Amino acid sequence: MKKFYVIRSKKEMDVKEKIIKAFSLEEACEMVKEQYVETLLEGEKLYIFPFVNELRYDENNRVVWPAEGEMISIARLE
Numbered sequence: 001m002k003k004f005y006v007i008r009s010k011k012e013m014d015v016k017e018k019i020i021k022a023f024s025l026e027e028a029c030e031m032v033k034e035q036y037v038e039t040l041l042e043g044e045k046l047y048i049f050p051f052v053n054e055l056r057y058d059e060n061n062r063v064v065w066p067a068e069g070e071m072i073s074i075a076r077l078e
Contacts, residue, residue, distance in 0.1 A: 001021040001022060001023055002021070002022065002023065002024075002050060002051070003019050003020070003021055003050070003051035004019065004020050004021075004022060004025065004028040004048055004049065004050055004051060005018075005019055005047075005048065005049055005050075005051060005052075005055060006018045006019070006020060006028075006032055006036065006046060006047075006048055007046065007047040007048075007049075007063055008036075008040075008044060008045075008046055009044060009045040009046070009047060009062075009063075010041075010044055011043060012061070013060070013061035013062065014047075014057065014061060014062050014063045016055060017036065017046070019051060020032070025048065025049075025050070025070055025072060026072075028048050028072075029048055029072045029074070032046055032048055032074065033074065036074075037074060037076075040074070040075075040076035041076065042076055042077075043076070043077075044075070044076055045073050045074065045075040045076075046073065046074040046075075047063070047071055047072070047073050048071065048072045048073075048074075049065070049066065049069060049070065049071040049072070050066075050069050050070070052066050
């Protein structure tokens with residue numbers, strides 16, 4: 001199994017929601033949909049991407065995304 005970050009992006013900052021284990025990014029996405037989509041507020045997004053050694057934030061408390069790899073985002077638009 002692999003590890004994946006789940007990041008919640010709010011208006012004011014990004015927050016690490018959880019690290020989950022799954023066999024693939026797609027499976028991780030399905031797990032996140034089941035557990036977190038209903039908790040999203042208007043304008044919030046969830047980002048799912050493979051675990052890296054150290055998650056970094058910029059001066060605005062936004063995640064510095066890894067230079068390589070895939071990511072899936074889930075947003076609540078209404």
